[in-house]
Amino acid sequence: MTGRLHPALIAFAFIVYFFLMGPLVIVVGAALSDTGYLTFPPQGLTLHWFERIFEMSAFRRTLVTSFQVAAISTCFALVIGIPAAYALNRYRVQLPGWLSTLFVLPVLIPEIVLGFSLLRSIQVGAGLPVVSTLIVGHTLLVLPYAVRVISASLASFDFTIEEAAVSLGSPPVKTFFTIVLPNVKAGVIASIFLAFITSINDVSVALFLTGPGISTLPIQILAHVEQFFDPVIASVSVLLMVLTVIVMAVVERTLGLTFLTK
């Protein structure tokens, strides 16, 4: 649907994009400023604030925790999410209708309520350690990505190929790994990166699931901003934006970013 656009509409879209990009440009500028406070445009250029991130143990530690939790949760979500997506597509008729609704619940239930409920029931109630509860919470948080993205890839998979392999004597498990999985590789790779960045960026679930010495990067950023207003936060933000760019590049090469508009 292309066609001529009213000049006012073009101007409007231009302003909206200025509004969308401006604040992020300001963060990058503030991260490079050699002043001791946040400012834009940067007064003089320095990479000092990026070094500061790794000099401050609170940031170093939470950065490592965030990456570990994201990696483990993503693995768990894929290990249980891929078979679930497969079952939902392969046996759609036999499975009860509420099952696909069930996998939407982590998106539907307010994340902050999920975080609080996990604290009440799993951490305090069942006595699970803080980190384990955090991993459970993030696995739930990213599970819908694994199920949805891989389901979308499986929807265009022709299951008769699988049946052909099985009827020619290939064992079902081997067929799954050699026939089905390679065909949805793009979806699997994209969902790994989308799940990972979702976990890294999460605030609402992690908010309740931090304890002495255990915190994630976004929670540490929030705590730091309450007390200090220095460019370290801006440089951490730039690091997270670099991560976003990597994720986008991978999603673009596997599924194409227009997938996200569906």
Add this chain to the structure above:
Amino acid sequence: MAAPATALVVLCLVLPVSATITATFYAGGGPFDLYAAFLASGFRRSVLWRTLEISLITTALSLVIGFFTAYAISRTPPRWRSVLIILAVFPLLTGVVVRSFAWLIILGRNGILNDFLVWIGIEGAPFTMVFTKGSVIVAMVYLFVPLMVLTIVGVLENIPDDVIEAAQSLGASPTQTFRQVIFPLAVPGLIVGAVLVFTGSFNSYATPQLLGGDQQMMMGTFLYQRAMVAFDWDGATTVSAIMVAVTLAVVIGMTRVAKHLNPMTT
């Protein structure tokens, strides 16, 4: 094969969240005592109303901005269209904390907007802009416009070209085509976008925390304050139950409305 994932969602989401909601009915003397206490407190009522107000304003502004931007995107040539979509996805995948923090740099007392206003000599500058309702709304709209744009672009791209060509060949002017064909077909998408933005705003934490502080407490920040600062778990479970109830009511109600309004199905 779906069993492990089903077990995880049931055991670690459905049961804990149900336990939180059930707890609200057993904590007081009568089953609805906690809710009566919530509504009896002027402060708590004000938190609920503020949350509803900010979420509704954010949804309305995001709808208007998102629709016109998405319409412009859907009518640009494919090469530019993908660039515009990439530029909308980037903020969406950048964390909530980063995007809210950006507005703190802009709107802070020593922020760049105030610096600019002082520099051009505006009377009374610098102004207090953070910890106001306005700053929370601006940051929330910023947060949700990309989501709205991408949702509506998806819907607009699904409108078949044939339908538009048919309208034009039957003599409809561009304005008539827009009003009578494109807009009605986009309404279900607008509703989906509105639901996502409303529930997202209603349940947000980081943005009201950074830009609203204690002065502009919303349900999310209030839940955290009750649970982790005041250790009032009865209060926290009540807030949780209200948040779940509002979210589910909006999602289920609006999904029905969207189905009803979809011209393709009736």
